[in-house]
Amino acid sequence: MVELNLPKIDCNIRKNEGKVEIFDVIRRKFILLTPEEWVRQHLIHFLIYNRSYPKSLIKVESGLKYNRLQKRSDILVYNRTASPFLIVECKSFDVKITQAAIDQVSMYNRQLGARYAVISNGLTHYCCEFDLERGKMNFINSFPDFE
Template sequence: MQELNFPKFNFRFKSNENKVSIFDEIRKKFIVLQPEEWVRQHCVQYLIQYKKYPKSLINVEKELKVNGLTKRYDIVVFNPDGSIHLIVECKSHKIKIDQTTFDQIARYNLALNATYLMVTNGINHYYCMMDFEKERYEFLKDVPDYS
């Protein structure tokens, strides 16, 4: 797999019928290893190991309704009160992050109302904080540590 712009993490892999799978600590199962999943698993480990977010507050690949359409978010981190702290949109390292990606996560955030947004393709990471009063986002250097 492509080397990513994340710290090195130890992952569990298994091979079955010529497909490699990676163990997802959040979903507690092996997931077929695709380029986007490689980015997602690095991001989850980054949030757990470096940003100290509790695994119990992280959710991966769940459905949500946006304008009546069913969509799937990549990663959501909840606050202890159940509100949403962070949404992460992961793309394959082959996908260039552009305005379309930001539009996608902004649409998701209309339904989720997260305070922070992160967009990553594993190579480039973008972090934003929502300003709901001005209806815009401000770019940050990183997402905050769990406090």
């Protein structure tokens, strides 16, 4: 895997039946190591160990319904009152972040109502703050601090 624009992580990687897997500290199990999973695990570790987000308030691949379709958010962080705080959309490091990815996370957030969103391919990160009352999204300069 490639080096990302995130701090290096201390991760547990194994080979199982010919497939490479990485241990997910949130789901507490080994997951097939794909380029997108590599980005997701780096972001999870970054949020926990570099930004002090509580591990217990992070959910990975949580389901949501949008227009009667079942969708999944890559990473969802709740605040201390169990409301969505941050939604993270992960892309493979070889996928360019496009307007479609920004639209995707905005669409998911219409259902979730998180204050912040991040779209990342591990090399480029876009951080946004939602004004939920006015239905607007503004780009911000860094990952939000956990409340």
